[in-house]
């Protein structure tokens with residue numbers, strides 16, 4: 495009988511940005527005790543629960559903050575929110591991922607250069623809200639060119655950037671479609687690739703594995719943008735299921751499958767991936 499093979503994607507799981515933020519927060523709790531974060535550190539329930547056990551508690555907004563120290567999450571925030579925190583005499587621990595920080599800097603520079611800044615991303619995502627803030631009153635965000643809120647006339651100069659965790663094909667497709675709608679009044683257009691190389695590498699590794707296995711399991715938070723993209727990328731290639739933890743596994747998925755692939759989002763804790771692997775082996 496052919497042996498069951500469980501294979502992990504070559505690149506998967508917790509990214510350096512989230513690891514860095516966790517390290518900063520752990521050090522801070524060691525020094526100051528309980529710490530609050532403005533929103534959850536990353537979109538993963540297990541990770542947020544693990545941090546809560548260390549004394550790191552998310553708050554929904556500034557008005558809910560009780561302590562004198564507030565951490566900005568990997569997704570970053572806007573200059574206006576940073577000013578508001580300072581005005582309340584609350585100390586800031588900034589764990590914004592360096593890749594997100596670079597995208598923020600790009601948004602600011604494009605706006606200062608006189609460009610309207612078009613951001614390919616989910617307007618309600620915390621990273622995109624931050625990017626909009628760095629673009630000042632020149633930022634517009636959408637995932638679909640037809641839904642861009644171009645209620646005012648666009649400047650003759652445009653800059654296009656992306657939420658860091660979008661896929662290259664979607665970003666460049668969006669940019670191409672946008673360009674095709676522009677008229678002769680557009681004098682200049684700057685396209686800056688602000689995508690995260692870590693999530694791109696994980697997506698590429700997931701595609702390679704999905705092409706070779708009989709079933710893909712993606713583990714991560716369903717509210718995480720990069721986890722959803724992993725599912726979207728693998729689904730056309732092979733049957734793919736999203737689980738938040740090993741407890742969500744359904745044995746019926748495994749019937750007749752001899753080669754099962756695993757990938758995990760950039761905010762999925764290592765322990766969750768390990769538990770999933772062990773559970774699959776035991777079934």
Ligand code: SF4
Pocket residue numbers: 509510511512568591592593594658659690691692693720760
């Ligand atoms: S997914 Fe990329 S951009 Fe987001 S925190 Fe991780 S390394 Fe940074």
